[in-house]
Amino acid sequence: MPELASTQALDTFPRLLFHHAQVRASKTAMREKDLGIWQCWTWLEVAAEVRALACGLAEMGFTRGENLAIVGDNRPRMYMMMAAVQCLGGVPVPLYQDAVANELLFVLLDGEIRFVFVEDQEQVDKVLEIQAQLPHLEHLFYDDARGMRHYTQAFIHDVRELMAMGKIHHRNHPDLLAEAIASGHADDVSVMLYTSGTTGKPKGVRLTHRAFIAAAQGGVDFDDLTDSEDILSYLPMAWVGDHLFSYAQAMVAGFTINCPESAETVMNDLREIGPTYYFAPPRVFENLLTQVMIRMEDASRVKQKMFHYFMAVARRCGAEILDQRPVGLADRLRYALGRMLVYGPLKNVLGMSRIRVAYTAGAAIGPDLFRFYRSIGINLKQLYGQTETCAYVCLQPDGQIKFDSVGRPAPGVEVRIAENGEILVKGAMLLKEYYRRPDATAEAINADGYFMTGDAGLFDDDGHLKIIDRAKDVGKLANGAMYAPNYIENKLKFFQHIKEAVVFGDRRTMVCAFVNIDIGAVGNWAERRGIAYSGYTDLAAKPEVYGLIEECIEQVNRELVGEGVLGDSQIHRFLILHKELDPDDDELTRTRKVRRNFVAEKYAVLIEALYAGRQSQFIETAVKFEDGRQGKVAADLVIRDVRTFPLARKAA
Amino acid sequence: MSREIGEVILDLKNVSLAFGGVKALTDISFDVREHEIRAIIGPNGAGKSSMLNVINGVYRPQQGEIVLRGRRFARMNPYKAAQAGISRTFQNIALFKGMSVIDNIMTGRNLKIRTNLLLQALWWGPARREELAHRAKVEEVIDFLEIQHIRKTPVGRLPYGLQKRVDLGRALAMEPSILLLDEPMAGMNVEEKQDMCRFILDVNDQFGTTIVLIEHDMGVVMDISDRVVVLDYGKKIGDGDPDAVRSNPEVVSAYLGAGH
Numbered sequence: 047m048p049e050l051a052s053t054q055a056l057d058t059f060p061r062l063l064f065h066h067a068q069v070r071a072s073k074t075a076m077r078e079k080d081l082g083i084w085q086c087w088t089w090l091e092v093a094a095e096v097r098a099l100a101c102g103l104a105e106m107g108f109t110r111g112e113n114l115a116i117v118g119d120n121r122p123r124m125y126m127m128m129a130a131v132q133c134l135g136g137v138p139v140p141l142y143q144d145a146v147a148n149e150l151l152f153v154l155l156d157g158e159i160r161f162v163f164v165e166d167q168e169q170v171d172k173v174l175e176i177q178a179q180l181p182h183l184e185h186l187f188y189d190d191a192r193g194m195r196h197y198t199q200a201f202i203h204d205v206r207e208l209m210a211m212g213k214i215h216h217r218n219h220p221d222l223l224a225e226a227i228a229s230g231h232a233d234d235v236s237v238m239l240y241t242s243g244t245t246g247k248p249k250g251v252r253l254t255h256r257a258f259i260a261a262a263q264g265g266v267d268f269d270d271l272t273d274s275e276d277i278l279s280y281l282p283m284a285w286v287g288d289h290l291f292s293y294a295q296a297m298v299a300g301f302t303i304n305c306p307e308s309a310e311t312v313m314n315d316l317r318e319i320g321p322t323y324y325f326a327p328p329r330v331f332e333n334l335l336t337q338v339m340i341r342m343e344d345a346s347r348v349k350q351k352m353f354h355y356f357m358a359v360a361r362r363c364g365a366e367i368l369d370q371r372p373v374g375l376a377d378r379l380r381y382a383l384g385r386m387l388v389y390g391p392l393k394n395v396l397g398m399s400r401i402r403v404a405y406t407a408g409a410a411i412g413p414d415l416f417r418f419y420r421s422i423g424i425n426l427k428q429l430y431g432q433t434e435t436c437a438y439v440c441l442q443p444d445g446q447i448k449f450d451s452v453g454r455p456a457p458g459v460e461v462r463i464a465e466n467g468e469i470l471v472k473g474a475m476l477l478k479e480y481y482r483r484p485d486a487t488a489e490a491i492n493a494d495g496y497f498m499t500g501d502a503g504l505f506d507d508d509g510h511l512k513i514i515d516r517a518k519d520v521g522k523l524a525n526g527a528m529y530a531p532n533y534i535e536n537k538l539k540f541f542q543h544i545k546e547a548v549v550f551g552d553r554r555t556m557v558c559a560f561v562n563i564d565i566g567a568v569g570n571w572a573e574r575r576g577i578a579y580s581g582y583t584d585l586a587a588k589p590e591v592y593g594l595i596e597e598c599i600e601q602v603n604r605e606l607v608g609e610g611v612l613g614d615s616q617i618h619r620f621l622i623l624h625k626e627l628d629p630d631d632d633e634l635t636r637t638r639k640v641r642r643n644f645v646a647e648k649y650a651v652l653i654e655a656l657y658a659g660r661q662s663q664f665i666e667t668a669v670k671f672e673d674g675r676q677g678k679v680a681a682d683l684v685i686r687d688v689r690t691f692p693l694a695r696k697a698a
Numbered sequence: 699m700s701r702e703i704g705e706v707i708l709d710l711k712n713v714s715l716a717f718g719g720v721k722a723l724t725d726i727s728f729d730v731r732e733h734e735i736r737a738i739i740g741p742n743g744a745g746k747s748s749m750l751n752v753i754n755g756v757y758r759p760q761q762g763e764i765v766l767r768g769r770r771f772a773r774m775n776p777y778k779a780a781q782a783g784i785s786r787t788f789q790n791i792a793l794f795k796g797m798s799v800i801d802n803i804m805t806g807r808n809l810k811i812r813t814n815l816l817l818q819a820l821w822w823g824p825a826r827r828e829e830l831a832h833r834a835k836v837e838e839v840i841d842f843l844e845i846q847h848i849r850k851t852p853v854g855r856l857p858y859g860l861q862k863r864v865d866l867g868r869a870l871a872m873e874p875s876i877l878l879l880d881e882p883m884a885g886m887n888v889e890e891k892q893d894m895c896r897f898i899l900d901v902n903d904q905f906g907t908t909i910v911l912i913e914h915d916m917g918v919v920m921d922i923s924d925r926v927v928v929l930d931y932g933k934k935i936g937d938g939d940p941d942a943v944r945s946n947p948e949v950v951s952a953y954l955g956a957g958h
Contacts, residue, residue: 673892
């Protein structure tokens with residue numbers, strides 16, 4: 047491999063890639079299911095394609111330090127393009143594939159992007175829609191040629207043309223790539239990831255090779271990952287989690303990434319691949335569990351009985367057995383039998399038979415959900431991190447899993463809690479800067495070099511970090527009691543019937559809530575009770591559904607009473623929204639976090655009704671459909687009061 | 699557009715069909731050109747499905763003839779039609795409900811299978827190679843129609859719109875030169891119709907397949923077809939491009955109604 051001199055340290059991703067192409071040349075690096083068959087690329091083949099891509103880009107005039115946007119689903123060639131750009135000292139900028147044209151516009155302008163690589167016609171159309179507003183755009187490459195026959199614009203190219211050009215270029219300039227890689231530096235920016243922007247416009251987070259390799263290496267060492275791991279790469283490439291797990295760690299450890307056939311086939315592909323290492327946000331685990339539970343309700347009585355009996359056994363001792371803590375012989379035998387009859391087959395159906403380590407992050411995970419997976423023997427752990435820290439701050443060590451904490455600071459990471467409760471972190475994995483935002487960079491990194499996460503948290507007695515809320519969201523009720531909205535919302539969202547919740551209470555006399563029901567779970571619940579409904583709006587307005595949600599909220603109130611200072615945050619009144627909160631309507635971020643202020647503003651009339659004590663409120667809302675058309679949803683929303691519980695105040 | 703409408707590929711001349719005393723089709727003539735999308739419209743009972751059935755030989759007209767690529771067929775039969783590259787979908791989906799999507803589409807390759815039953819049963823040697831090749835073709839169809847996620851699902855468990863898509867897949871697996879679609883969008887919601895339209899246009903565009911379709915949704919017909927034939931009580935009352943048909947007073951009164 048001429049690209050890599052043996053004296054070079056493996057401190058950039060291109061060097062790592064060409065290193066793997068030498069030492070594990072014939073090992074599978076990437077797989078993708080295409081036309082029903084898993085197609086494989088060895089490390090040697092990946093290196094060859096990356097070389098062709100990189101040389102092609104060089105031929106087209108791509109320069110060092112320049113940004114290149116990547117938009118599409120997880121495809122091997124998308125990952126290869128990242129490596130190719132890095133070879134030339136450029137910065138790949140992966141974007142969310144479901145972003146609408148306007149969201150792309152912001153990033154393409156902000157990054158002064160000349161080169162864009164997209165997956166298919168759909169993405170090409172999006173770029174063409176905003177082409178007139180993109181003075182910098184020069185070349186648009188696509189991976190999937192389907193439907194592209196009639197696009198005659200000269201700046202649109204099939205990526206295969208680029209690669210063919212690259213091969214010729216490489217023959218004529220055989221040393222160029224090696225020189226480009228040799229002049230790369232660990233402190234060069236390796237990738238720019240845009241933060242989802244819970245607040246204001248997205249910011250481009252610039253992360254160096256050194257940072258991402260440190261984070262990846264730390265994770266690989268922490269869990270003893272080897273080059274024989276298999277991971278399913280199905281989360282958006284623009285998300286830091288995917289970049290760490292599917293790109294950085296795979297590059298560091300040399301394991302195999304597997305790209306699903308399409309977004310709809312992920313479940314099947316998961317089963318076929320049987321990954322050994324798995325990463326998913328909590329909602330994926332939640333959906334899987336919901337599906338299992340729905341299917342169990344349709345199972346025969348005998349199966350149901352067996353399932354529930356052994357799940358009770360697993361709840362009692364499964365997690366303990368996984369953590370290798372002492373468990374009585376009788377339970378051990380029952381668990382072994384359960385593994386044969388229930389847990390084993392269940393894991394197989396979930397595609398989790400081979401999993402050694404699974405991680406979840408990005409949002410809080412419900413204790414029941416978390417316990418469920420651990421109890422059937424899946425080593426599911428939590429981690430904590432954000433885009434600015436390469437998603438690498440805290441990890442839960444094997445055998446020391448606590449449901450309400452995110453684990454200990456990861457190797458090489460220093461964590462401190464500021465006086466206001468904010469979590470501060472420092473280490474090699476920190477961002478270099480926000481792109482063209484020195485003000486934001488200065489704001490995020492304090493004088494001592496700590497990154498201010500914006501999360502409020504505390505360490506427990508064992509040194510495990512517990513996240514309470516966003517630091518800026520933590521407020522006070524009118525009576526001065528502490529109020530942590532996300533904490534309450536998460537409690538609500540842990541119920542399978544509640545998909546989203548938004549609570550209000552800062553500087554107010556009481557806490558009130560908006561609820562989105564989970565149409566799958568509640569729809570199923572309604573069907574079983576013979577409640578007819580025509581759609582989300584109709585179902586959400588049913589008195590029976592209100593009753594169901596009221597019970598959930600009452601349960602939350604009961605829990606909150608027992609949590610001291612948070613007891614004042616019991617929910618007094620709630621309503622069920624007539625439409626689902628949706629990123630297309632800007633109510634959620636692309637990673638499905640609620641934009642609290644935006645929602646509060648948009649539905650101000652509802653909030654007013656909640657606090658004015660009204661029993662119902664009419665509202666009409668504009669919605670955007672997937673095909674871009676606009677429509678309106680109107681409803682008369684019922685508002686309900688919920689039972690609250692008296693606080694056991696200390697006798698004054 | 700790279701697709702160019704060519705010569706007349708299918709010509710129906712003075713076709714009449716009767717079932718006892720009921721005249722289904724009376725003296726109908728029209729032609730279909732290569733690579734075009736040709737729609738047949740008309741009210742219920744106008745004879746549209748009978749027309750398709752005549753084209754692929756399910757019904758034998760008492761009078762008239764069919765000229766397919768210059769060859770005259772006084773009597774067409776379904777086998778000959780299939781061999782000549784005509785495939786079709788049905789109004790009331792004709793799939794094997796208990797079989798998977800793959801197996802159903804595979805039946806569309808039946809005519810192209812060369813090895814004998816014994817070899818196939820043993821799945822040995824040439825039969826095996828052949829099946830792999832056919833399976834690869836079927837996978838291309840699956841990819842084309844974006845139904846990877848239901849590849850192994852029994853057809854009976856699929857929603858109606860997807861069953862229609864599988865039906866189209868089965869017809870496409872034949873690699874037809876002429877595709878007859880009998881109400882491909884009946885009973886679909888708007889989104890499913892949009893998908894189906896896109897697939898029909900893509901088939902026509904990418905494979906150059908000539909398409910003859912019957913459809914009730916006027917918006918769809920006027921949008922996607924190159925020329926339209928209008929039938930009423932078994933007689934042809936209009937023929938031409940969508941705009942001409944739309945402004946033909948006879949068509950308007952018979953079919954579109956006063957409201958349009």
